[in-house]
Amino acid sequence: xxxxSLAKLHAVAPSRKPGYxxxxxxxxxxxxxxxxxxxxxxxxxxRREYATGVSLLQKAKNFATSAxxxxxxxxxxxxxxxxxxxxxxxxxxxxxxxxxCRQCGCPVVRExxxxxxxxxxxxxxPVGKW
Numbered sequence: 001x002x003x004x005s006l007a008k009l010h011a012v013a014p015s016r017k018p019g020y021x022x023x024x025x026x027x028x029x030x031x032x033x034x035x036x037x038x039x040x041x042x043x044x045x046x047r048r049e050y051a052t053g054v055s056l057l058q059k060a061k062n063f064a065t066s067a068x069x070x071x072x073x074x075x076x077x078x079x080x081x082x083x084x085x086x087x088x089x090x091x092x093x094x095x096x097x098x099x100x101c102r103q104c105g106c107p108v109v110r111e112x113x114x115x116x117x118x119x120x121x122x123x124x125x126p127v128g129k130w
Contacts, residue, residue, distance in 0.1 A: 002043045003035050015097065020050040052102055059105030066106065066117055076121035083110055086118045086130045093129060103127055 004024070013021050023046045028036040054062065070076075078086070087110050095102040099109075104126040109116045117123040124130065 001029065001037045002040045003037050004043070005035050007034070009036070015052065016047075016050040017052055020046070023050060053097065053100070054102065054105035059100075062104045063106055066104075066120070066123055070117075070120045070122055073122040078119050078121040082121070083119050086125075089125070089129050090118070093127075095127065101126065 009021060009024060024038065024043070025031070025036065027038045027042040027046060029039065030037040087108065090096045090101065090108045093101075096108060100107050104117075106117050107115055108118060110118060
């Protein structure tokens with residue numbers, strides 16, 4: 001049996017597809033004021049079913065590929081104006097979760113230029129928005 005705090009369940013919900021909390025609650029075998037219990041297999045299935053975005057392994061592969069391409073191109077940097085333009089597009093995108101792109105998994109940050117495709121002039125949006 002897997003025990004999950006209701007506070008954690010609700011805290012994680014925004015990073016999952018709609019209906020996640022309801023699916024977990026429906027599978028619960030026991031419910032208290034602060035926790036629920038359900039079978040580990042049910043919990044794992046629901047987590048997979050309601051997952052959004054990209055797996056950690058895929059994020060690492062995507063980022064490594066982009067970083068290698070960026071370095072091979074001579075590490076060209078986008079202007080501050082271009083970074084701001086790209087960031088504004090990401091902020092309004094349905095694939096942006098507030099921290100990263102759900103399509104490629106890359107971080108979307110303006111401050112850390114070495115970690116963000118926003119500032120790499122040779123890189124592009126995985127869905128073609130910039």
